[in-house]
Amino acid sequence: MKLKFLHNIENKIYFIPSLYALIATLVSILVIYLEYQYSSLLINVLPSFFFTSYDLSKTILSTIAGSLFAMITVSFSTIMVVLTMYSSQFSPRTMQDFLKNKVTLKVLGIFIAGFIYSILTLLFIDDRLLKSGESTIFSAMIGVIIAIVCLGYFVYFIHHAANSVQVNLLVESLKEDVIEIVDKLEKRNNSNDQIRNQPPDDLKASLDRDFYELHPKKSGYIQIIYDLKLTQLADQYDIIIRAEKMIGDYITENTVVFKFWQLDEQMDKFKDEKLVEIKNNIRDHLVISNERSKNDDIEFGLLKLTEVALRAISPGINDPNTAIFCINQLGWVLSRIAVANLENTYYYNDKDELCFILEDISFWDLLYKTFYQLSHYGKQDVSVAGSIIDALVIIAEGSPQDVKEQVWKFSHYILGGFDKNVLEQEDKKFLNHKIYRLAKETGHKKQKEKYFQVENFKIN
Template structure:
């Protein structure tokens, strides 16, 4: 980037200006990602409240000092130096003690939650705003009392500086803190219950679905260009033989700044294919993109820009990864079905929430794998999330571990029926029916009581009849040359193998 001081601070050419704007966009993306990590942490709100306590103390002391001679205070606001020091020292000591108790209760709850339901569910417990604001309120009240306590002193031999209003505000904050403590005790007993944890994970899953589906990265393709035919053989060959961009760091992809990649592809007349998506793990020197077009001397710039568009972390994030929350719910259900815990009712709760989320997803527009610019030129080819991939992530593990529990298998079929009520696409109906068939076949192989098997067979037959009109609807032909996830094509009903369940 060049900067011309002789021309009044203007950039010398358009390329320099574009480079500056690109670096600013990268900086904004990094700041946004950092901000989201900070606000999701346990310490951010308490630190904010502590700083607020210092600021409030300074403001209240300024009021007291400016108007101490002009106000006629009522008797219940007046105090003495010894009285103010006693009240403030008692409040500050008590609040810091209770803050320690709150932190201890929080740590105990996190420990129990981790041992009972798995460490992955701690993400939602750490982000609990009630816990954060409770800790912050006690710390803020403590700091406020200490700052005001410092100012309660004699000036000379006769004049006294007694912050009457500040002391009364400290008493008010202490009363509010005690009320919040009572609510926190109620809240901490509620959030340790399995249904509340499942509901919290389901809330994150629904937010991810709302955020991602439908998602918009670039303009949609022209109406006369089907998604399966948007990538021509020449484009496929050019991408396969294009420049391979390799990762310079290691971790889980938490988000991808598609705006940066779209702008890079548009400005350089490129086509960029992303074989990875949020939630995947990247190792160093692993291929994260293939670029067709451009010049060889731009390789270093392309590598730097593409890597800066990938935000990595030590764990997955639900912001752009809908399967993050899906796997958390599935893991909780699988853990509940383990012999050491043996809690099928928690697994049932997870199945209910997952089926409701998939109903929500079935009503959304699945984004296209190929993304275009404003002029209709292909710019990005992405590895997209599909209904089939989310369905498999939700139920494959649970289905395998539920073989020993007929009740959980029955709830799985009820969940499939719930999803079937919302389906509108034939391929989605085939995916759901495929899962139901695998569930019933697994129960048959487990050798359960014939009466239980009959109930499962009847539920499968009802589901099959429910989906029959939708499954018989003709499906549009799909091309396999666009790099899409082909899970939905490989998960058909399989009538031949379905003979075993009648």
């Protein structure tokens, strides 16, 4: 499938540098061709300072090639240092955010392109281009322009690398990546009348019958499910397809990834050849890789934010303020997800018939998977417990009432797992104020069973 092939290519680290290298090769060939075929015309059209002698051109291009190779070496060393810091200080899962960042790949691509242009041009120019001892070679001037551009990108890359190791900017970037996915999905779902959050009334009856199972041909993480294409495919074959696994799930050859039902119960069962055709076409709309992708995986984005917070509260790093900042960002992201209503998505055809079902992770499960590790490893840290309650308040603000109820119920789990033996009177007051804010926001202001017993303590 074309979309699947393009995704696999674009997701490779070498794609952008290779693209720049190809462009540089074409530019070099074009410049050499113009010099050999139209040098007389170019001399009359371009200013004289564009042209250099043969010996000077060789010197310029060889100097540029050596300098750019040194830049590539320094850039590669910088990348390795940043990746080491990401792995040790933040999370191994965040390494791809720097390595596959478009700025990083474009800088490497520009350097490689400049080096290839200089080497190829150096290879093909010779003294046959000289006419009457005049300066008639302009490819060196193009090389100088490329070198200046590369120098500008080198300065920008150093700035980018310095910003990338600042934890607050990294956390902000991780948050924006998840928000971008949520915004994209919400915008697409709201603009398409055939995508709805409510199932048809007869859904249970439609699925309570014989079905076909589909297994993948290789193991790995699900990176993309082409839901709209699968809807068209289901409409074409008069079937209902349901995804049993979500983006980000790890699957093996024994995993049931999809189930599908014939729309018309009276139809004869699919013959073997037809069944194989349908299964192969469905598999073509599923992208599986040996690593998770940040492009459409909301849960993966939350996981990376959580891991940065966990590293921050670990005894080796002991940076609770960074953990608090991460938890606040998690609260903001989850509050955005709560109002986006992305849990269950049902896809219909033009005849208003259900074709495809994508039942995503519930909001409660998302809450649990986001905070359960933080709750466990921060159970003796009052600041972590307080920041999680603050995050729950952020989620509750502006959310529907059913989300508020889930948040209030989830706060019981967070505080129930906290080690209350480490609390002093002032710690209890600190947490009680936060619990009160949450109770007020969720409509449980009168419920006192969660407050810690503190002498002479009163909340107005």
